[in-house]
Amino acid sequence: MLARLQQLITVTLLAGASTWLFFFWRSSALLALAGFVVLLLGYSGFLAIEFVALRFVNRGDPVPRPSWKELAGAWLGETSTAPRVFCWRQPFRSRAFPDQLLPPSVVQGRRGIVFIHGFFCNRGFWTPWLKRLQGTGHAFVAVNLEPLFGPIDDYVPLIDDAVRRVTAATGLPPLLVCHSMGGLAARAWLKVMKAEARVRHVVTLGTPHRGTWLARFSYVANGRQMQLSSHWQQQLDRGALPDRHASFTCWYSNCDNIVFPSSSATLPGADNRLVHGAAHVQLAFLPQVMLATLAMLDDDLRKSADEP
Numbered sequence: 001m002l003a004r005l006q007q008l009i010t011v012t013l014l015a016g017a018s019t020w021l022f023f024f025w026r027s028s029a030l031l032a033l034a035g036f037v038v039l040l041l042g043y044s045g046f047l048a049i050e051f052v053a054l055r056f057v058n059r060g061d062p063v064p065r066p067s068w069k070e071l072a073g074a075w076l077g078e079t080s081t082a083p084r085v086f087c088w089r090q091p092f093r094s095r096a097f098p099d100q101l102l103p104p105s106v107v108q109g110r111r112g113i114v115f116i117h118g119f120f121c122n123r124g125f126w127t128p129w130l131k132r133l134q135g136t137g138h139a140f141v142a143v144n145l146e147p148l149f150g151p152i153d154d155y156v157p158l159i160d161d162a163v164r165r166v167t168a169a170t171g172l173p174p175l176l177v178c179h180s181m182g183g184l185a186a187r188a189w190l191k192v193m194k195a196e197a198r199v200r201h202v203v204t205l206g207t208p209h210r211g212t213w214l215a216r217f218s219y220v221a222n223g224r225q226m227q228l229s230s231h232w233q234q235q236l237d238r239g240a241l242p243d244r245h246a247s248f249t250c251w252y253s254n255c256d257n258i259v260f261p262s263s264s265a266t267l268p269g270a271d272n273r274l275v276h277g278a279a280h281v282q283l284a285f286l287p288q289v290m291l292a293t294l295a296m297l298d299d300d301l302r303k304s305a306d307e308p
Contacts (some may be wrong), residue, residue, distance in 0.1 A: 002122045002148055006091035013039060013087075044079045047279075050214070050257035051075050057213045058254070063262035063274065066254045070277040074255035078279035085125055085281055094124030097131055099141045101169045111175060111200060111297045112139035112166035116159060118180025118206075119222060120148070125179065128285055129294075138297055139169045145185060149220035152185050152232070159189040163198055175296055176202045179284050180258065181222060183207025183250075187236055196247070203249045203293050205284045206256050210264040228264070245269040249296075251289055253278040 017039040024032035051071045058065050066074070089096075113133070117125040123142035133140055141162040145155045166174040176199055178186045183204030190196060208215070211228035218224055225232040237244070245267040252265035252272065258280035259265045266272040278286055 001146060002120070002144075003091050003094045003124065006086060010087040010091055041079070043082065044075075047075055047078050047082070047257060051255070051279075053213070054255070054257055054260040054262075057260050058262055061261040061263050063252075063254050064276070066277070070255055073277050074253075074257065074279040074282065077282040078257060081279070081282045081285065085121075089127045090122050090124035092124075093127050094122050094144075096124070096127055097134065099165075100130075100133065101139050101141070101165060102137070108169075108171050110137050110139070110170060111172050112141075112170040113175045113177060113297060114159070114162045114166055115140065115142040116155075116176060116178040116182030116186055117143070117145060118178075118182045119226075121145075121179070125284070126177075129177070129290065132290070132294065139166050139174075141166050145182070149222060151221045152181065152225050153188050153192065155185040156189045156192045159185060160193055160195075163189075163195070167198065173198050173200045175200050175293075177205070177293055178202065178207060179205045180207055180280065181226060183209065184226070184236070191236065196244070199247070201247050201249065201296055203251070203296070204265075204267075205251045205289065206253065206259050206265055206280050207250065208259045208264055209250070209267050212259045212264060213261065214258060243269060249273065249293075251275060251283060253280075253283050256280045256283065 017036045020035040020039060021032045024035060051074065055066060055071060115123065115126045115129065117123060122144050126142045130140065130142060143158050143162050145158060147154065163174060176186050184207060186202055190199070208226050211226050211230055211233050213228060215223050215226040215228070218226070224230065246269055248267050248270035250266050250270045250272045252259070252262060253275045254262050255277050256262060256265065256279065275283060275286065275289065283289065
């Protein structure tokens with residue numbers, strides 16, 4: 001569903017920009033080029049507004065406030081990263097790397113991974129991660145969370161099925177890697193299914209664990225659930241054990257243009273890892289984040305080899 005929608009948006013933008021360029025070129029090359037650039041890069045202006053907003057909203061946050069130089073770098077990074085995700089990987093490459101559930105003789109005893117994308121995304125978001133995992137012998141499943149704008153709780157059965165499939169293939173609880181809203185969906189699954197023992201570790205990348213200021217402008221179900229201190233957010237950890245988040249690693253940034261205040265992407269008791277100067281989508285593809293996360297797949301093997 002999302003792939004088709006983003007295909008339509010991408011093709012419409014390209015057609016509109018090309019039509020403008022062709023129509024006005026003879027009368028005014030400057031006007032033709034200006035309109036072409038505005039149509040194709042207009043989203044960058046909206047990104048700039050988000051970065052300005054996060055700097056002001058972060059004034060009282062304990063996370064170090066970003067400098068204007070950091071914000072400018074993150075804005076450029078997101079301007080470059082966003083179209084690759086939303087105009088190429090998700091609409092046209094979402095099935096480029098299918099789920100990898102190899103024969104038990106290949107993947108048994110090697111930990112697998114479940115990828116859970118965020119809001120207005122699909123499994124194509126993870127294309128660079130899935131490509132890196134090709135041929136490694138690690139099983140993986142990348143889910144598509146649907147309905148697109150439904151309640152986060154509706155994604156629990158999809159995640160449960162993915163975890164079951166990877167566990168059945170490998171014989172081991174998988175690693176969960178979640179971007180943005182995907183981290184909340186994983187936590188909802190953990191709570192509803194009482195599934196702490198069924199997962200090795202959960203890595204979240206820019207997840208609004210306590211909501212985000214931007215969600216106040218959302219009118220869809222999952223967007224409203226991500227509002228700061230929403231009722232759904234408050235219920236998520238009610239009655240949880242104090243050490244529930246010990247199995248979480250939370251990557252977050254002081255320049256996250258979607259999840260702010262920045263500290264809302266952390267969890268008490270988790271391994272919270274701050275990255276300076278990274279935007280929301282950009283954060284998920286930083287080499288240090290990808291390498292450190294994928295290294296967790298082989299932690300058990302290294303620990304076993306170190307034991308006398």
